[in-house]
Amino acid sequence: MSNVINVILPIFGLILAGFVCRRTGCLGEYAATELNRFVVWLCLPALLFTATATASLEEIWHPGFVAVVTIGTLFVFFVTLLVRWKGKRSLSDASIDALSASYANTGYIGIPLCILVLGDEGLEPALIATLIVVCVLFSVAIVFVEVGLQDEGSASKALRKVAMSLAKNPLVVSPILGGFWAASGLEIPTSAGRFLDMLGAATTPCALISLGAFLAKKEQAQEGGAAALVGIKLVIHPLIVWGLAIHVFALPALWAKAALLLCALPTGTGPFMLSEFYGREASVVAHSILWSTVGSIITLSIVLFWI
Numbered sequence: 001m002s003n004v005i006n007v008i009l010p011i012f013g014l015i016l017a018g019f020v021c022r023r024t025g026c027l028g029e030y031a032a033t034e035l036n037r038f039v040v041w042l043c044l045p046a047l048l049f050t051a052t053a054t055a056s057l058e059e060i061w062h063p064g065f066v067a068v069v070t071i072g073t074l075f076v077f078f079v080t081l082l083v084r085w086k087g088k089r090s091l092s093d094a095s096i097d098a099l100s101a102s103y104a105n106t107g108y109i110g111i112p113l114c115i116l117v118l119g120d121e122g123l124e125p126a127l128i129a130t131l132i133v134v135c136v137l138f139s140v141a142i143v144f145v146e147v148g149l150q151d152e153g154s155a156s157k158a159l160r161k162v163a164m165s166l167a168k169n170p171l172v173v174s175p176i177l178g179g180f181w182a183a184s185g186l187e188i189p190t191s192a193g194r195f196l197d198m199l200g201a202a203t204t205p206c207a208l209i210s211l212g213a214f215l216a217k218k219e220q221a222q223e224g225g226a227a228a229l230v231g232i233k234l235v236i237h238p239l240i241v242w243g244l245a246i247h248v249f250a251l252p253a254l255w256a257k258a259a260l261l262l263c264a265l266p267t268g269t270g271p272f273m274l275s276e277f278y279g280r281e282a283s284v285v286a287h288s289i290l291w292s293t294v295g296s297i298i299t300l301s302i303v304l305f306w307i
Contacts, residue, residue: 018212045174047200052178072241091148125258
């Protein structure tokens with residue numbers, strides 16, 4: 001448990017910093033929104049571009065592991081989406097809720113934990129899972145959010161508007177451009193690489209401070225439904241992935257353990273960034289991130305002990 005706490009504690013520190021700064025007036029009323037815009041338009045696109053531009057086929061070509069994480073994660077996303085959409089949530093809000101239930105914090109928590117538990121060999125599955133989460137899952141969620149925002153009577157007009165919105169979305173364009181760069185075989189120039197690395201490194205702290213500033217708002221909508229999302233993320237998601245890894249794809253022990261550990265992680269900041277970017281009510285997702293991180297101290301300790 002001490003290992004889990006040492007990795008997770010800085011997350012609470014950054015959320016608390018944003019909370020205190022907003023409550024004391026060090027950050028203004030629109031700090032959460034403006035910080036989030038900075039992350040969405042600059043930091044995260046730089047991170048996504050670098051991740052895809054520097055990935056090699058040899059590093060990510062582990063089809064069994066990719067299938068387990070992708071199928072398990074998308075299954076959780078689509079089932080949660082349908083349940084929330086059939087309830088009282090709009091398609092856009094249900095998509096963000098579904099992202100909260102399936103978006104694991106693979107980068108900030110997953111990479112150090114995998115290396116800690118599995119040694120240097122744990123880095124590769126952690127990087128693959130990060131690419132799946134931030135590129136594949138995130139892009140799927142954005143498509144459904146965009147579809148939900150359209151009110152066109154004509155299907156062709158709605159599809160055209162969705163396509164145009166996606167083409168202008170930095171979170172969709174940046175990994176695609178990174179993929180083209182990787183396919184070209186060119187290396188990123190040193191100065192450009194440092195520029196991108198500096199922006200990418202600011203993604204997590206700025207997103208967490210933005211989250212803390214949002215939570216400092218004295219008036220928020222009810223966060224009903226956050227508990228269900230936390231339960232799905234910390235319990236249902238890892239169980240589904242573990243079942244696929246062992247009983248369906250029969251992954252080697254190290255890769256099966258990595259898949260379980262990575263999908264047992266709490267919700268990352270991606271869903272909050274998306275809800276703020278699209279101007280949706282962010283209370284549910286903000287509380288699901290906070291409480292899944294708190295709950296993961298116990299659930300991740302159980303997973304680590306079992307592994």
